[in-house]
Amino acid sequence: MTETAVPTSANTSAEIPTIYKGLAGVVVDTTAISKVVPETNSLTYRGYAVQDLAAHCSFEEVAYLLWNGELPSETQLDRFRQQERASRGADRSLLSLVSKLPDNCHPMDVVRTAISYLGAEDPAEDDNSPEANRVKALRMMAVLPTVVAADLRRRRGLDPIAPSAELGFAENFLNMAFGEVPDVELVKAFEVSLILYAEHSFNASTFAARVVTSTLSDIYSAVTAAIGALKGPLHGGANEAVMHDMLEIAEPAAAEGWMRDKLSRKEKVMGFGHRVYKNGDSRVPTMKQAFVEVAARTGGEKWVEIYETLESVMNDATGIKPNLDFPTGPAYYLLGFDIEVFTPIFVMSRITGWTAHIIEQGESNALIRPLSEYHGVPQRSVVA
Numbered sequence: 001m002t003e004t005a006v007p008t009s010a011n012t013s014a015e016i017p018t019i020y021k022g023l024a025g026v027v028v029d030t031t032a033i034s035k036v037v038p039e040t041n042s043l044t045y046r047g048y049a050v051q052d053l054a055a056h057c058s059f060e061e062v063a064y065l066l067w068n069g070e071l072p073s074e075t076q077l078d079r080f081r082q083q084e085r086a087s088r089g090a091d092r093s094l095l096s097l098v099s100k101l102p103d104n105c106h107p108m109d110v111v112r113t114a115i116s117y118l119g120a121e122d123p124a125e126d127d128n129s130p131e132a133n134r135v136k137a138l139r140m141m142a143v144l145p146t147v148v149a150a151d152l153r154r155r156r157g158l159d160p161i162a163p164s165a166e167l168g169f170a171e172n173f174l175n176m177a178f179g180e181v182p183d184v185e186l187v188k189a190f191e192v193s194l195i196l197y198a199e200h201s202f203n204a205s206t207f208a209a210r211v212v213t214s215t216l217s218d219i220y221s222a223v224t225a226a227i228g229a230l231k232g233p234l235h236g237g238a239n240e241a242v243m244h245d246m247l248e249i250a251e252p253a254a255a256e257g258w259m260r261d262k263l264s265r266k267e268k269v270m271g272f273g274h275r276v277y278k279n280g281d282s283r284v285p286t287m288k289q290a291f292v293e294v295a296a297r298t299g300g301e302k303w304v305e306i307y308e309t310l311e312s313v314m315n316d317a318t319g320i321k322p323n324l325d326f327p328t329g330p331a332y333y334l335l336g337f338d339i340e341v342f343t344p345i346f347v348m349s350r351i352t353g354w355t356a357h358i359i360e361q362g363e364s365n366a367l368i369r370p371l372s373e374y375h376g377v378p379q380r381s382v383v384a
């Protein structure tokens, strides 16, 4: 990454340290997992361009790559698939626990609780060896779709559908959510979204996971923290906000006025802007293509028109470009997901990147503990 840190407060005196608000532009560690290069709009996972992976690989292959550093051979992939498929079952107590959460809680609360439960029931919770953490990561990746789909169906008043060992990761999740596997093109579009969402260097949720890991806490605690960070609308929660905005706009003719109003009120528009990319998100062209494909196959062309108008008005007015959450929100909507499930789907994918980082942090650990500059009242005495 070549972004340069810009101090938030100028270091004008020897006593006042330079402050990098939000750690913007600060390089805090090395990683061998992914590389984001904003200047060339490129993103690689373990050296492979993400577009290449999206075109040629399954989500399972990408998960294997993130955890092991190399794409699997056929034999390795067969074994990995068998392990993943055999780990999909959510036991009764887990499903019963999440089904007792309040009906109006956000599904992100459900996934956060599910991961906590998996930690609590794991007798090897505190074994932080890379081998143990790879096993736990695979279990979390395999079981989360079962929980997310069961919760989606519960909210619709439907019984859960058991996972099928005959289906790939993406197909199985769609089948558990909707009771059927959609057309192959829709499955591919969904799988592309999972691959694009899987990993993105030191984003806020991954960093949260690394902070927790740096204290020598366990992988479940680190993932739980990451889920909390992803939920916020400045991060993963933006994919939900995008679709709420698009539904408010409703018709292509209303999109330009809506955007101009937002900008005149100086409000942030979710799904636009990025901390690292300032000239467009490397993943957007691939996801936009997947969204257009989904829209064409589901009669959702008007959402593409709304997308393009918003993108063009924002670009003309500010030069700010869409991020990955912008095409993903409407694509998930057209695939049939309820809006509040969008960020849990992001979790189903990003858990691969988070756990790769947790393992990497553990292998070369230093407690993450920055400094702060105190600006409260000067020292004083308690008056009894």
Ligand SMILES: CC(=O)SCCNC(=O)CCNC(=O)[C@H](O)C(C)(C)COP(=O)(O)OP(=O)(O)OC[C@H]1O[C@@H](n2cnc3c(N)ncnc32)[C@H](O)[C@@H]1OP(=O)(O)O
Residues within 6 Å of the ligand: 022, 233, 234, 235, 236, 238, 267, 268, 269, 270, 271, 272, 273, 274, 275, 276, 320, 323, 324, 325
């Ligand atoms: C998968 C992901 O997590 S991708 C990110 C998803 N998040 C969103 O889509 C939320 C909307 N976007 C944003 O809030 C921001 O672009 C962030 C938080 C993602 C990155 O922001 P930062 O690097 O911290 O930049 P910051 O928020 O300071 O923005 C810089 C300037 O651009 C403007 N800007 C940035 N994003 C937007 C936006 N989405 N809408 C309108 N203006 C924006 C800011 O208002 C600010 O303007 P100013 O300098 O006149 O005050």
Ligand SMILES: O=C([O-])CC(=O)C(=O)O
Residues within 6 Å of the ligand: 197, 199, 200, 202, 203, 204, 235, 274, 275, 276, 323, 324
């Ligand atoms: O990198 C970031 O800050 C946010 C992001 O795009 C991601 O996590 O995918």
